[in-house]
Amino acid sequence: MAKLCTGALAYKALNGLVCVYKPPCVTIKQVQHTIITHLCRDLNALPNGPQEKRVEIIGATNEPMSVCLVPNYADNPLACGPRFINEDFRCSWATHLGFFSSGVLLLGINEGTKLTYLLNTARLPRAYKLHGQLGKATDTYFWNGKTVERSMHKHVSREKIDRVVAHMQAAHQKAMYELSGVHMDSQTMYDLAVEGPIRPANSKIPVLYGIKCVHFDSPNFTLEIHAVNEYEKYLWTLVHDLGVQLKTSAHCTGVQCIRQGKFDLEYALLRKHWKLEYIVDNMNRCRKVLEENENLMRPISAVLSI
Amino acid sequence: MAICKLFIRILKIHNAIPARSMCGYLQVEPGESEICSISYEKPTNVLQRTHKDLSDVTPFLSNTFNLAAYVNHSKTLQNLIDLNVNISKFEKKPYIIEKLLKLDFEKNMKSHIVFLSDYVNMEQMGEFFTKNPMIFCEHLEDLKTRVNYLESKRFSDSEIKRIISKNPYWLNFSTIRIDRRFGFYQQYFDLSGKNVRCLATTQPKLITYNLHHVKCNTFAIKEEMGFKDEEIKLLLLNKPKLWMINQRMLIERFNYIHNIMKIPHTTILENAGVLLSRVFRIKQRHLFLQSLGRAQYDPKKVNYVPIKALVEKSDVEFCNNFAKCDIDDFNMFLKTL
DSSP: OOOOOOOOHHHHHEEEEEEEOTTTTTTHHHHHHHHHHHHHHHHHSSSOOOOOOOEEEOOOOOOOOOOEEEEEGSSHHHOOSOOOOOOOEEEEEOOOOSEEEEEEEEEEEEEEHHHHHHHHHHHHOOEEEEEEEESSSESSSSSSEEEEEEOOOOTHHHHHHHHHHHHHHHHHHHHHHHTTOTTTTTTHHHHHHHHOOOOOOOSSOOOEEEEEEEETTEEEEEEEEEEEEEOHHHHHEEEEEHHHHHEEEOOEEEEEEETTTTTEETTTGGGOOOOOHHHHHHHHHHHHHHHHHHGSSSSSSSSSOO | OOOOOOOOOGGGHHHSSOOOOOOTTTTEEEESSSSSSSEOOOOOOTOOOOOOOOOTTTOOOOOOOSSGGTTTTOOHHHHHTTOOOHHHHHHOHHHHHHHHTTIIIIIIIHHHHHHHHSSSSSHHHHHHHOOOOGGGGGGGHHHHHHHHHHHHTTTHHHHHHHHHHHHHGGGGGOOOHHHHHHHHHHTTTTTTTTHHHHHHHOHHHHHHHHHHHHHHEEEEEEEIIIIOHHHHHHHHHOOOOGSSSHHHHHHHHHIIIIIOOOOOOOOHHHGGGGGGSSHHHHHHEEEEEHHTTTOOOOOOOSSSSOOOGGGSSSSHHHHIIIOOSSSHHHHHHHHTO
């Protein structure tokens, strides 16, 4: 772990990407605020160099005057306030995570805000774990909503879920080719399609690359989803649609982002570790990942880069 | 942060900062009233040599956003900084600064500091005045009466010291108000005189707290949580802080502990501290114990985990003593929530 000598030097080193674990039921704004506040607290606790002196010329003007060096009270943190305040930091996220979602969240601090912009436009695929429950449908498609329907779910088996999920994936694969921005019948399209999954040209319409049921214990089930351009509410509706196609009803009980590009849960910093030394350490690890994988930020082709 | 503009009229603060005049052309004389008379002297040649002492001629202090601009010119502010008062905290409240700058250290402040040094430790002095700078605007006689009032209510010396140092705002409240508040707590919670004294000593801030908030939290504890009057009294004397936290948070915590973890009222009453911990802390440890099959809070059965273990101590100690596993397992679990 890096040794930090003074606050000013540490502040200059704080430029880059951090990968944090966003807990559920906390907004991204709150996460940003907590991290920045903790950074300020830790930076202010570091030694900050000696207090400045000021030169004063005193005495009557019609006689020889004396020059003396006195401590500058205006430089005292008690008078001018703490050295670092929240406004000194810029902070932005690469892709948004909703209030109820948890998981990997990439934040750019100071110069790192440029990196988050590049990561956002590079449209990194994200992997989600989607927890759902059969037998109940709600008006928001999530556990917090009002129940609108209850139904039997005894007939649902693992095989049936797998079949429906495979069908949903196939339907989305067609959409992936349509959203690539290339004509379907062209040679370019063929060349692209040979190489593998394609990134969408548009940033608005969600594209799903893979859906898989990883856990089934009636009535609870877990789906693993790889997607681009998705958002919280869209994932909830997926679970609702799955329920309808299974001839029952379902609602979502949790959304967890487990991977974004190369950044998986192993990199993510837990809430109790949102402190200066861990953040600097995490920033270095993230920088290494970005250096090793140039195509994460500046992809050269429309093929999905992981 | 909303930048709040300090509008400090220099002319009003002549007590703290010596009067200044502008190079013979424009002389500003701070008068008795707020309105100052501006008189124009006969214009003279600026380049003309003079043998007069001009050391009292200094540039005019302009409006400022913070007090750091004035601090090198004002002995009062310098003294406050030497006392460890964080004057940067006053920036957001211009009305405090306007009052504070009009005061003179020797005349208005020294006697207050000497008086308070009997009750507040020297190390806490800076913090005390940071919290409550307006105490300099109170009359010294009033402060003495307020301390005498506490003595008359048979508070011991150490108790009075604790009350004043723990709650800097206490001395700003008149004896009538404090008396009314003592009466309120005594009547509302049916406390004896001794109990009121105990309450005022353990949590002096509660006495001067917003009474509407206290009533709301009492409603939450009594009606929504369902504690009995006797139990409320015990809670008040053990954990008065419960009455100072957000009502919604309090209900949320109780709801999780009582309805989801199935902890009965009696256990919560014995360990009232759990209601002061944020809900996510209790939640993550409870869910972890549950995933290990160790969430057993009944002292009569084997593998008992005290409810206190969910809120106290660091995560490492919690894992070693109660979850009986490695801290890495706990961290891994946290990444699945």
